[in-house]
Amino acid sequence: TQLLEQSPQFLSIQEGENLTVYCNSSSVFSSLQWYRQEPGEGPVLLVTVVTGGEVKKLKRLTFQFGDARKDSSLHITAAQPGDTGLYLCAGGISRGKLIFGQGTELSVKP
Amino acid sequence: EAQVTQNPRYLITVTGKKLTVTCSQNMNHEYMSWYRQDPGLGLRQIYYSMNVEVTDKGDVPEGYKVSRKEKRNFPLILESPSPNQTSLYFCASSQRAGRAYEQYFGPGTRLTVT
Numbered sequence: 001t002q003l004l005e006q007s008p009q010f011l012s013i014q015e016g017e018n019l020t021v022y023c024n025s026s027s028v029f030s031s032l033q034w035y036r037q038e039p040g041e042g043p044v045l046l047v048t049v050v051t052g053g054e055v056k057k058l059k060r061l062t063f064q065f066g067d068a069r070k071d072s073s074l075h076i077t078a079a080q081p082g083d084t085g086l087y088l089c090a091g092g093i094s095r096g097k098l099i100f101g102q103g104t105e106l107s108v109k110p
Numbered sequence: 111e112a113q114v115t116q117n118p119r120y121l122i123t124v125t126g127k128k129l130t131v132t133c134s135q136n137m138n139h140e141y142m143s144w145y146r147q148d149p150g151l152g153l154r155q156i157y158y159s160m161n162v163e164v165t166d167k168g169d170v171p172e173g174y175k176v177s178r179k180e181k182r183n184f185p186l187i188l189e190s191p192s193p194n195q196t197s198l199y200f201c202a203s204s205q206r207a208g209r210a211y212e213q214y215f216g217p218g219t220r221l222t223v224t
Contacts, residue, residue, distance in 0.1 A: 042215030
C-alpha cells in the first residue's frame with residue numbers, strides 16, 4: 001500500500017510566524033498537489049508540481065517538490081488568520097489514481 | 111459558473127437501505143472521482159472514471175458501486191449501507207494538466223448510517 005505521510009497533523013501558531021508542512025513517501029509520484037479545505041467545503045487546489053526540484057510560489061506560500069519526486073513541502077511566510085484551514089497534499093500514482101496525506105490542521109491566531 | 115454539485119448534502123439512513131448520491135459537473139471534464147474523508151485518514155479514493163463507461167477502483171471500493179453513463183454525471187451507489195460507511199463523501203472532476211489531474215471538488219455529502 002502506498003502511503004503519503006503528512007506532518008505535522010496539527011499546528012497552532014500566532015499571526016506573523018512562519019511554518020512548514022511536509023509530505024513524505026517512499027513512492028515516486030508523477031505529480032504532487034496541495035489543496036486547502038475550509039470547514040463545510042470541499043478542498044480547493046492551491047498548486048501542482050510535476051518536476052523533481054520544482055519550486056512554486058503563491059504569494060506567501062512556497063511549494064517544493066523533492067528531487068526524487070517522493071516528498072514535498074509547503075512553507076508559509078508571515079502566516080495570517082485567513083490561512084487557517086486544513087492543508088492536504090495529494091500524490092499522483094498512476095493515470096487517474098491519487099493518494100492523499102492525512103492533512104495538517106492549521107490555526108493562525110491573531 | 112463552473113461547479114461540481116452533489117446531492118443530497120446530508121443523509122441519515124439505516125443499515126441495508128440502498129442509497130445513491132448524485133454528482134454532476136458542468137465543465138465537460140472527462141475524469142471524475144469519489145472520495146471519502148474520515149478524521150485522521152485524509153481523503154481516500156473510492157472509485158474514479160477516466161471517461162464514459164470507464165471506471166476503476168480506488169483504494170477503498172468495497173461496499174460501493176459507480177456508473178458513468180454520461181460525461182457529466184457520476185453517481186455513487188451504496189447497495190447495502192453499513193455503519194462503517196458513515197463518512198463525508200466528496201465527488202471531484204478533473205481536467206488533465208500534463209501528468210497531473212487537477213481536481214475540482216463538490217461541497218460534500220455527510221452520510222450517517224445507523
